[in-house]
Amino acid sequence: MTTALPAPPASPGSGALTASGKQPRQLDPGHERSDRYFFAGARAIGLSVLVVTGAIAVFLGYQGIPTLHHYGLHFLTTTQWDPEIDKIGIAAVLVGTIEVALVAMAVAFPLAVMFALFITDYAPRRLKSWLISAIDLMAAVPSIIYGLWGFFLLQPHAINLSRWLSQHFGWFPLFHVDTDPNAAVWQQSRYTSSAFIAGLAVSMMAIPLACAVIRAVFDQAPAGEREAAMALGATRWGVARKVVLPFGKGGIIGGSMLALGRALGETAAVLIIISPAYEIKPRILEAGTQTTSALIAGNFGSATKAQLTALLAAGFVLFLMTLAVNTVAATIIARSRSGAGTDI
């Protein structure tokens, strides 16, 4: 295709190169008109992406104003979501959102960091490209499939772990379950559909996101420093601890925050696993919780106009959370990579 390069344009600039007489030759002929159109077009597309994001934010925020008028600040402190008696609030939902996301990150963070370190420093060379593919594939699997997996395959096993935790660490509010864990016939249904199990399923989406970023940063750890550490007799763990991990700190934080942003907004998997419960409870192992995105997905259809704006307001709060988390993450990642070459 490059053979079809056109002849150079006849007049670069508006005749600036044909300077005559005493006029000093103009060195910057400016851009051609076609280029100016091109720049304007590209800029328009870039800005439109900015505008659409801005529009979503402004729109959600604007629509939320009537909600605050109608329900007042109680909207933020009420735990129930009872459209029938018009008592609506997002306190419990926000707590549930954060609980699920934190459970997901508690599982995903160590696994993602360890997997990334394994890929860059420990895996046999032949395995390496396969493992990278596995992580990419894991990111491509739709979340609803992780939801089915979590509900049908993982849950029957995970509730045993939940029960064991509540038996031995039930004194700790997080692991308490309102039932007798030591009963001979234990109530399995008290342990299903909990924030814990939803978090486990969500972690399947958080792991690849975090791991991909962290691995890319680990890969850029300066080869010279690695080799220097090895030449001084460091073990692989020594290299990892003194060179790779300090170098990749920004990537670890940034990648995990990107994954956290994803975990906060995850819908399908959570919707499949949890059973809705509108109360603030720290008991993550117990059945029933609710997250913002699952709330929206479950209630938008039957919502009246006022409740729809309430859902939008809830969405706005979620948007603010993910936007803050993601912006910080993007900034940290950009900084950690600055000066380094391009990846991929």
Place this chain on the structure above:
Amino acid sequence: MARPKRLVRTHTFDDWMSAGGAVVGSLCFTLVVFEHLLDGSGTLGFLVSWFAAFLLLYAGLVALNNPRPIVTERLVSATLWTAAGVVVFALGSTIVYTFAKGWNAYSHLGFFIHSMAGIAPTAPLSQGGISHAIIGSVIEVGIAVIIAVPFGIGTAVYMSEVGGRFARPVRTVVEAMTALPEILAGLFVYVVLIVDVGLPKSGLAASIAMAVTMVPIIARAAEVALRVVPAGLREASLALGAAQWRTVWKVVLPSARAGLATATILGVARGVGETAVVLITSGASTFVEVNPTKNPMNSLPLFIYTSYATHEPTAITRAFGAASVLLTLVLVLFVATRLLSRDRKAR
């Protein structure tokens, strides 16, 4: 007599034996103790305690004739291998389990030919199918791609070829938007187009919402593809007198073709699996619908969710059948991406 060559980075017999011995020993130990101490925490609990016992035993064995740094190294190595195994096992079990549970549904050929029109969720698996969901998914993703690709690649061109004052904020926003909750894109389109403008729940609405979530993904991947085009190519083109847009159009974009295709496929893979978006905007039909503007249109993720929500065993099997089809689509797209990027490396 020459001294035997020193082996570098090779595991000795002792290493293998201590690792193997620790595995077997901790397994036996856990088998004996587990019933008494950790009764009833299930398979998961068993595996966790086995791993803990293994680490302790392995540390002890290695410490017998190695210095501390080596012990740490071995423990870290064992932990990392286990972590990698856990992740790969989780992914593998997801794929295998989905295909296994869906087998009874998609082993009937009619599953791909028929739709669910007039068929109850409880009907036997030999009746009905998901052709309406497959067709709906293809149409919705197709429209979304037509919208998202020009915007995505255009944004990438702006960020990497044009630049300017807004390039930085655009890049930051694009990166942040990759994790914009899909449900919010869906809700935005639902309220603006369906509630306010009065469009019916339709495939088009779903496509637009899908495009909103696809643009940042395509833009990010495409920007990376454009950045790796050697600067020399651009400079050669400019030096020959080509205008910048010609350079982009005839040199940069063709050179980055494979990367741009990869970016598009990544976007498609994301779009085809979007559940929250279609749940809110498209409405679930049971029949084949090819007009994206008028009637509700089903799609694979939506079919999976609505079938699951009935809690009927046959419907759930159908959901797994549809999930298998969806997973196959994603796998095919994934392999296509791999082949394309390999092609790029080879050249």
